[in-house]
Amino acid sequence: MFNPRLSVVTIVYNNVRDIERTIRSVVNQTYTNIEYIIVDGLSNDGTLQVIDKYKSQVTKFISEKDEGIYDAMNKGLTLATGDYVIFMNSGDEFYDGKTVAAVFASADDADIYYGETEMIDDDGNSLGQRRHKAPEKFTWRGFKYGMSISHQAIYIRRSLAEPYDRRYQLSSDIDWIIRAAKKAKKIINVNRYVAKYLVGGMSKKKHRQSLMERFDIMKRNYGLIPTVFNHFVIAFNLGWYWLRNRRTND
Numbered sequence: 115m116f117n118p119r120l121s122v123v124t125i126v127y128n129n130v131r132d133i134e135r136t137i138r139s140v141v142n143q144t145y146t147n148i149e150y151i152i153v154d155g156l157s158n159d160g161t162l163q164v165i166d167k168y169k170s171q172v173t174k175f176i177s178e179k180d181e182g183i184y185d186a187m188n189k190g191l192t193l194a195t196g197d198y199v200i201f202m203n204s205g206d207e208f209y210d211g212k213t214v215a216a217v218f219a220s221a222d223d224a225d226i227y228y229g230e231t232e233m234i235d236d237d238g239n240s241l242g243q244r245r246h247k248a249p250e251k252f253t254w255r256g257f258k259y260g261m262s263i264s265h266q267a268i269y270i271r272r273s274l275a276e277p278y279d280r281r282y283q284l285s286s287d288i289d290w291i292i293r294a295a296k297k298a299k300k301i302i303n304v305n306r307y308v309a310k311y312l313v314g315g316m317s318k319k320k321h322r323q324s325l326m327e328r329f330d331i332m333k334r335n336y337g338l339i340p341t342v343f344n345h346f347v348i349a350f351n352l353g354w355y356w357l358r359n360r361r362t363n364d
Contacts, residue, residue: 116222119147120214121196121272125186126165126204127155132312134164135238139207139310141171145214149173153190155180161204184278184286191275198227199272201287205312206266207234217269217304225298227269228252229308241313250303254295258336261288261328266309270294284320285327292335 122140126133140150152165154177162177169175174193180186187201202208209232217227230248233241249262256262265287274294278286295301 116218117147118197118218119149119195120145120218120269121149121151121194121199123151123153123187123190123194123199123201124203125153125155125183125190125201126157126161127180127186128157128159128161129204130157130160130164131236132205133161134167136202136204136207137165137168137172140202141168142211143208143214144212145218148214149194149196151175151190151193153180153186153193154178155186182280182283184280184282188277188280191277194272196272198269199275200266200269202266202309207310209307209309213306213308216306217308220304221300221302224300224302225271225274226252226295226301227304228263228301229267229304229306231264231267231309231311232307233313234310235313248303252295252301252303254292254298255336256295257288257292258332261291263291264309264311265291266311271298274298282327282331284324285331288328289331289335292331 124133124136124140126136137152140148150172151174152172154161154165154175156177156179165172165175176189176193180189190201191199208214209229217229220227228248230243232243235241247262248267249256252263268291270291271294274297276290276293278290280286282289
């Protein structure tokens with residue numbers, strides 16, 4: 115029976131409201147071969163007290179000042195020893211208690227597993243599926259029209275997972291997934307919801323910077339001219355999406 119070790123990494127800083135929901139979604143998995151790593155940025159709002167309640171179920175824990183989200187995530191990668199790694203950061207959740215077991219039951223020995231994501235609001239209420247639906251098949255070229263797989267919904271063989279490029283402050287996860295996918299030989303769509311994503315992160319608050327970083331990442335991977343053309347396609351698809359949904363709501 116395929117039973118790889120999964121390193122689940124949670125990074126958090128002053129998020130006492132959401133951290134327990136994330137921790138519970140990890141420690142309540144039916145799949146038991148999990149290494150759970152929490153990287154805290156020296157929280158002072160009660161987050162540490164919540165984490166302490168679950169210390170017996172957390173494999174590795176550090177709390178120290180970091181230089182931003184991707185510095186913290188790189189610390190988590192350094193601590194990870196599992197066969198696969200996934201980031202389930204504070205506020206995000208596995209879709210249900212059987213998610214990890216279902217992912218690894220879908221196929222043996224893939225380089226990447228991925229699935230669909232449900233969006234949730236601050237109160238944990240469902241906002242439905244992401245606008246970018248997970249593709250039926252995924253390759254490294256799959257992000258040319260946008261990030262079609264969320265960061266919380268992709269399991270990557272740890273040997274393929276390089277450090278995050280810290281020149282990007284908001285969108286390095288896109289670059290990270292593309293780099294891993296370029297090396298992947300076997301990529302499996304598990305054809306189920308695998309994660310719940312809390313909307314409204316830093317990339318939403320600093321939308322312009324996020325878009326500029328994404329453009330640069332795509333330019334480096336797909337070329338300047340194709341990226342410019344693809345952004346016209348992205349703009350058209352976005353406009354059509356909002357128009358269609360406005361009609362539905364009306």
